Amino acid sequence: MRGDALQKHLPHGADVAGSRRIALVTAEAARSLDEDLSPLADALHHAGVEAHILAWDAAHDWSGFDMLLLRSTWDYAARLAEFVSWAERASRAAPLVNALPMLRWNIDKHYLGALASAGVPVVSTTFLEPGTDVAAVLAGFLDHECAELVIKPAIGAGSRDALRLRRADRAAAVAHAGRLLAAGRSALLQPYLSRVDEEGETALIFFGGEFSHSIRKAALLKSGAGPTTGLFAAETISARDAAPDELAVARRALAAVPFAVPLYARVDLIRDERGQPRLLELELIEPSLFLAHAPGAAARFADCIRRFTPAAAVPL
Numbered sequence: 001m002r003g004d005a006l007q008k009h010l011p012h013g014a015d016v017a018g019s020r021r022i023a024l025v026t027a028e029a030a031r032s033l034d035e036d037l038s039p040l041a042d043a044l045h046h047a048g049v050e051a052h053i054l055a056w057d058a059a060h061d062w063s064g065f066d067m068l069l070l071r072s073t074w075d076y077a078a079r080l081a082e083f084v085s086w087a088e089r090a091s092r093a094a095p096l097v098n099a100l101p102m103l104r105w106n107i108d109k110h111y112l113g114a115l116a117s118a119g120v121p122v123v124s125t126t127f128l129e130p131g132t133d134v135a136a137v138l139a140g141f142l143d144h145e146c147a148e149l150v151i152k153p154a155i156g157a158g159s160r161d162a163l164r165l166r167r168a169d170r171a172a173a174v175a176h177a178g179r180l181l182a183a184g185r186s187a188l189l190q191p192y193l194s195r196v197d198e199e200g201e202t203a204l205i206f207f208g209g210e211f212s213h214s215i216r217k218a219a220l221l222k223s224g225a226g227p228t229t230g231l232f233a234a235e236t237i238s239a240r241d242a243a244p245d246e247l248a249v250a251r252r253a254l255a256a257v258p259f260a261v262p263l264y265a266r267v268d269l270i271r272d273e274r275g276q277p278r279l280l281e282l283e284l285i286e287p288s289l290f291l292a293h294a295p296g297a298a299a300r301f302a303d304c305i306r307r308f309t310p311a312a313a314v315p316l
Helices: 003-009 037-046 076-093 100-106 111-117 134-141 170-182 244-255 297-307
Strands: 021-026 050-055 067-072 126-128 148-153 163-166 187-191 201-207 210-217 237-239 264-271 277-283
Touching: 021 037, 037 050, 037 067, 037 297, 067 076, 076 100, 111 277, 126 134, 126 170, 134 170, 134 187, 148 170, 163 170, 170 187, 201 244, 201 297, 210 244, 210 297, 244 264, 244 277
Parallel strands: 021 050, 021 067
Antiparallel strands: 126 187, 148 163, 148 187, 201 210, 201 264, 210 237, 264 277
């Protein structure tokens, strides 16, 4: 996939001299929760890279780093303006990875519409914007066969404010979507694809455009349960071998991203009622990479980081 672009970023066999001092950027509340941080820092050390785990909102001289690697900034959705402002300032001090334009594009799930327009099989999505007549849109949405539905914010992380509802729960659906829109947030309506209850999601992780490993994530949203109140919803993770059709969809999704090959990406897929894989989310900002569930994954990522040549910092 896009081999020329990938080779420009990751020269085969090259030992890139830059990017030797790296900040692994987290949120203070996520520092002890991110299970990828410790194995990644260790793998970077063994690869000869100096890594520092730092909270994005603390006072640091970011210009002292060769790369600012976004990892677990999981509080960004609740502090969106502050986080984006930090990302803009930080990217003027040192290269932000994944890069600022990619962050701006991926932070809002309207990107699903762009990927669907590019031919990627995305979970059917109806967008709700502030000022929308939610009841009217919901009525049209439910004209299609849909035993359950999901309402979630267009900008959100960790399944916060995502709600699974039965078809009959129209009042609760209108109320939940109305709260999001009243707060100036856009929202998504999606059918709940029930195969996930038995099969779970498949998350495929890519480093430098190359497939690394995949995992199974059990269904997160429980019928009748309210939204999670934690930093993220509790997850049940196990190793899984991605099927060929899942790999094909994941690669189509990455190929449709309107930027250079990302250093890291996680593609979350779920099967529809016909058993076809559909894109649920494409994570390019702060996804868990589940390094502990794949032998050698941390070392592969560290080597990819070591060889990655990020774009220069944005001039002041």
